[in-house]
Amino acid sequence: MPESVVLDPVDLHILRVLQNDARTTYRDLAAQVGVAPSTCLDRVTRLRRSGVILGQQLRLDPAKLGRGLQALLSVQVRPHRRDLVVPFVERVRELPESLSLFHLTGPEDFLVHVAVAGPGELQRLVLDEFTARREVARLETRLIFQQWQCGPLLPPEAGGDTGGA
Amino acid sequence: MPESVVLDPVDLHILRVLQNDARTTYRDLAAQVGVAPSTCLDRVTRLRRSGVILGQQLRLDPAKLGRGLQALLSVQVRPHRRDLVVPFVERVRELPESLSLFHLTGPEDFLVHVAVAGPGELQRLVLDEFTARREVARLETRLIFQQWQCGPLLPPEAGGDTGGA
DNA sequence: CTTGAAAAATCGTTGAT
């Protein structure tokens, strides 16, 4: 189980295309990358097996699902012991409002990304699901004006190896 | 362009399945949801056109791509004017290390989720790409121990309408 | 929403560069 994997320009190109649309057919993928469809299939299968590709997720519009308000909650869990942390994480993960949960260094311990219908539901969430818990020592709420999904997690090009080394 | 859309239990079920694997075939989808494949296609097409489904993204393993360290950067941009904010956002978005960018309420202004190879690269990123910028007034770095992708952004069940209303 | 059938894509195989 190697920590990191060698990816050649073809792999990177494939990943970059699939990150825009994970349902691209191997035929289209081949056309865009410039190799044969069977090669694409080979590469993708390998990337999948090597663990580089973990899966493919739907991107949904929270507003269209009646969750027009998003917020970030900084949560201090004290005492910061495993027997308190583990149930906290589990509970947060199963909240339908939770989008993402981070365990962090620093005094804040956790950051929770949530999506709710409006301020009222946010208040309810904070009071009933967070500060009501004994291990939640402190909580800070920040609203999200806007969010951007960034780069493809990949070097912009093949590595700019035109004449490199 | 209605803000929110009515979703019946079938739609919700479909979304829930596709969020686990956006490449589920319509055949499997139909089997899991309990309707005909063609109906699934219908529903998904409609969900796509109505904007509920924005797309499908690959989930990649940052560690496998040589980005074993993730961090959250709180950034204060001052003065917080549009002519400084817009270029800042654009620059951050095109950094290959950036995963996600939030514009927030509160004194922090921005939160940047980054993935880097290690502490050295993180330091370089912070110094060269953030604090080197004149509009970056303050920056705080928090390392990410662990992250969880949470719920499907959907109510756990069809709404628990068994006997409702 | 369903059935049923046509069109398209997947995925394994082959042999060759």
Added chain:
DNA sequence: ATCAACGATTTTTCAAG
């Protein structure tokens, strides 16, 4: 290791009930 072509199987898509 890649390609190209073939073909069986599966999936997607459309038409009609």
